[in-house]
Amino acid sequence: MMRTRAAVIWEAGKPFDVTELNLDEPASGEVRIRFAAAGMCHSDLHVRTGDSVCRLPMVAGHEGAGIVDAVGEGVTRVRIGDHVVCSFIPVCGTCRYCATGRQNLCDQGAQMQTGLLPAGGFRFHDDAGADLGGFCMLGTFSQHAVVSQWSCVPIDKDIPFDVAALVGCGVPTGWGASVNVAGVRAGDTVVIFGAGGVGMNAVQGARHAGARHIVVVDPVLFKRDSALRFGATHVFADAASAQDAVAAMTRGQLADHAICTVGVLEAEVVSRAAAIIGKGAQVTITSVGRTGDNQIQLAANGAVVGFQRRIQGHVFGMCSPVHDIPRLLRLYREGQLMLDELITRRYRLDEINQGYQDLDDGKLIRGVILHD
Numbered sequence: 229m230m231r232t233r234a235a236v237i238w239e240a241g242k243p244f245d246v247t248e249l250n251l252d253e254p255a256s257g258e259v260r261i262r263f264a265a266a267g268m269c270h271s272d273l274h275v276r277t278g279d280s281v282c283r284l285p286m287v288a289g290h291e292g293a294g295i296v297d298a299v300g301e302g303v304t305r306v307r308i309g310d311h312v313v314c315s316f317i318p319v320c321g322t323c324r325y326c327a328t329g330r331q332n333l334c335d336q337g338a339q340m341q342t343g344l345l346p347a348g349g350f351r352f353h354d355d356a357g358a359d360l361g362g363f364c365m366l367g368t369f370s371q372h373a374v375v376s377q378w379s380c381v382p383i384d385k386d387i388p389f390d391v392a393a394l395v396g397c398g399v400p401t402g403w404g405a406s407v408n409v410a411g412v413r414a415g416d417t418v419v420i421f422g423a424g425g426v427g428m429n430a431v432q433g434a435r436h437a438g439a440r441h442i443v444v445v446d447p448v449l450f451k452r453d454s455a456l457r458f459g460a461t462h463v464f465a466d467a468a469s470a471q472d473a474v475a476a477m478t479r480g481q482l483a484d485h486a487i488c489t490v491g492v493l494e495a496e497v498v499s500r501a502a503a504i505i506g507k508g509a510q511v512t513i514t515s516v517g518r519t520g521d522n523q524i525q526l527a528a529n530g531a532v533v534g535f536q537r538r539i540q541g542h543v544f545g546m547c548s549p550v551h552d553i554p555r556l557l558r559l560y561r562e563g564q565l566m567l568d569e570l571i572t573r574r575y576r577l578d579e580i581n582q583g584y585q586d587l588d589d590g591k592l593i594r595g596v597i598l599h600d
Contacts, residue, residue, distance in 0.1 A: 404545015
């Protein structure tokens with residue numbers, strides 16, 4: 229057992245608490261990672277505020293990159309010294325979903341909201357002996373964590389850890405929302421609601437796929453200006469202005485795709501997204517809303533059936549972590565994917581509450597915690 233500093237959510241509605249915990253040695257099929265960097269995704273804020281209901285207390289953080297420094301019995305995917313990105317969706321390779329090419333739906337992800345590891349039990353403990361899970365079975369806001377080998381994706385050692393951490397969730401979720409889920413094609417018109425860390429990668433994915441018009445709707449000027457640098461062709465502060473512009477640029481046919489990547493999904497966003505797309509078009513829902521609320525409230529005849537529109541949800545941009553994380557890093561290395569530019573600011577672990585306040589205030593595209 230060792231000691232590690234970590235940011236813990238003890239109770240919904242309370243700030244992150246940076247404290248010391250006890251960490252067990254890896255069990256069979258598990259590895260211990262010394263995290264160098266962790267991405268500050270909005271999903272962790274959902275857990276802290278209680279919008280997403282999880283087993284608490286919990287070590288937060290689900291985007292992370294670091295070095296394997298211990299392995300348990302039977303580990304074959306990685307070795308001590310490997311540089312890895314942790315995927316927030318583990319990939320066992322043998323369940324029904326992995327076996328049918330849907331690794332983003334792996335059955336091993338069933339305990340994301342508890343942190344219970346596949347081998348059973350928890351590896352984080354407080355000084356009183358209470359068990360703490362790691363968010364998404366990770367807990368990347370800890371200096372060290374013990375995780376399943378199925379959550380590890382080896383990467384080349386020349387990739388910076390702060391960049392690599394982002395490819396564990398936000399980058400493939402946004403990029404895949406455009407490329408895989410929406411299926412954007414050359415010449416399409418795409419409207420993206422929300423230009424944060426996920427939305428900015430939806431912009432990059434749409435650009436990569438050859439979209440003609442990439443329209444971003446976000447009330448924050450900083451994010452709208454940033455979206456133009458990432459490939460947006462038009463930006464608007466509100467949906468009504470975007471609606472008129474999309475109608476004009478498509479001669480009344482409206483958009484082929486609307487992608488919802490706002491921080492907190494609400495019914496009004498889905499309604500606006502459905503209204504801005506044309507016949508046979510799709511609303512892709514990436515955002516999550518508050519537990520207990522209904523975010524999809526549409527008139528079937530007018531909004532869906534009569535125009536043959538589709539409403540599609542997804543996990544991880546329908547990407548395969550083991551295949552697509554290295555692929556996206558190759559695109560980054562070749563200059564086809566902007567990752568350094570996503571990082572607005574880097575924080576120490578002790579600054580995590582300030583970092584999430586900055587995120588909530590619209591000051592960040594993506595923040596990163598540096599452990600070293």
